[in-house]
Amino acid sequence: MASMKKRADAALKLCGGSEKDYRKEIVKTAKALYKMNNVLIISHKAPDGDTLGCAFALCRGMRKLGKNAVVRCADEIPQKYSFMYEGMEKQEFKPEHFVSVDIAAPHLMGRLADEFENKIEVCIDHHLSNSIKAPVKLVDTKAAATAEIIWILLRAMGVELDKGIASCLFAAISTDTGCFKYSNVTPRTHLIAVELMKYEVECADINFKLLDEESPAKLELKKQALSTLEYCCDKQCAIITVTSEMMEQSGASNEDLDGVSNIPRSISGVECGITMKQVADGWKISVRSSDKVNASELCGKFGGGGHKAAAGCKFGDDYESAKKQLIDAVSEVLK
């Protein structure tokens, strides 16, 4: 396996990395994957571009090495990701080995958790909180997308990339970085993009499909939600409300809600953006904030939590009371 070490080194050099410990981890994981046949690769539930891009890129790569490999996901794969499995043949075999990609915790396997959570042999991820149990774990929290790690692994295994694999990986990176927009992007992210572009990836088409395209339902939801927009705390806080009726009337999905939750915080001058979403037993709150407001601490006051810039919490049925408590808490921070 000397050549695997060499190939890992070459890949790391191409994307600006060189730490010996990291290379060892890569080689260990690549070896484990290389030995497998009849592989089931598992994506997280409510799948996004990173988990799916990683799964299909790895699956295509394993097949190029002559192995049987399939992807499984607890939930249906949205149509916009269909290019990822386009042209792949159906394979029927009894899975013997199990790999998880971009899954931070067993429950994120959804309904597949019961069957597979204790069978994972290789876990590849970039979430700090990763709690999957597996003999081989490669969790690189510096990776903007898990796809960065998959790219290095495929190179280490000697898989010759092609348009299919490269498109999956590019889509995965584009998803998790908002197309190179967020603070998780590193030089490595750009350098891997350069490598992927060598395989005629239709980058702009993929970006449009994954980032800009909106369903009529989502747009209808946006319109309705925008009509509830209100400002408080000297216009430094903006609140948007999404009722169950709006969800029903628009036909929007929970995935569509993502784009809506980002609106209040995107308004110039707003330090804290709040989205109040009606759920069966009350109101689910999503907070996005600037440096001036710690969203996690704010939500912590109401039993919730999350990250500094994005967090959530829950309230009971009383909308006005929930809103008042939130506004009071934000005022306290901003005063």
Place this chain on the structure above:
Amino acid sequence: MASMKKRADAALKLCGGSEKDYRKEIVKTAKALYKMNNVLIISHKAPDGDTLGCAFALCRGMRKLGKNAVVRCADEIPQKYSFMYEGMEKQEFKPEHFVSVDIAAPHLMGRLADEFENKIEVCIDHHLSNSIKAPVKLVDTKAAATAEIIWILLRAMGVELDKGIASCLFAAISTDTGCFKYSNVTPRTHLIAVELMKYEVECADINFKLLDEESPAKLELKKQALSTLEYCCDKQCAIITVTSEMMEQSGASNEDLDGVSNIPRSISGVECGITMKQVADGWKISVRSSDKVNASELCGKFGGGGHKAAAGCKFGDDYESAKKQLIDAVSEVLK
């Protein structure tokens, strides 16, 4: 000037280029700039991130070489670009040399055209249609942003980059590529980003400020415009209407309109998105389209024009008649 040639070669190598003719052009332009002192650098009117980022990066670079240099623009520079000139000292001098950056035609200098259009000595741009008259012209249409060319030129001149210069160039590239999203992005674009990231550029903050942040006025305009959204041609065409009243009520600027014009085409299934904007003497039409509809040909039927995927035309006062003619023309193409 042998070292200039060497440095140009080194810069081109870093960003994946190697054509000898191109290097010659770079050296010629870099030499012309290097010889100048008391330089006025001109941006185009209604300035965007590329023209301003180029102008301030070049200005900062020239000053690092010990020269007097200032930036001029016909219109006021929007607040969001203020980081570009932050910390720069005021210089008072009589300009002797004139450089245009990212300006495709003399009239785009705005009210500065009369004074300067015949004085430009070096014109640096990436627009195919460039019609500026200047003894030294460097028009590289493969550059996603003019800032790519400025980066190479600064390197060729031996300017040591710093956070200020790199931030200007990064902002310029981010603006013209929609943050690496559009089809104009090449490996060179990503490679230059990697180089710029070496100078502690606050990329995510810049991206947020330039791409995601929206004024309350823009959001109000979006809300009002969304309420006019209608579909035709079997939902393959979507039309949005922006009246003068909406512009006035929302307080939105024409710049704010950009984000609105992109909405109809972003709807999944829509091949042709139309925005009808009321102007003093009728309706200004903006068309965005997929491969299935040639926007330029469509607008050409009504005396307008533009690109295949984005074009415009004008109609008189009769809104219903204008809309009917447009819908008929789109139906014809899509049938």
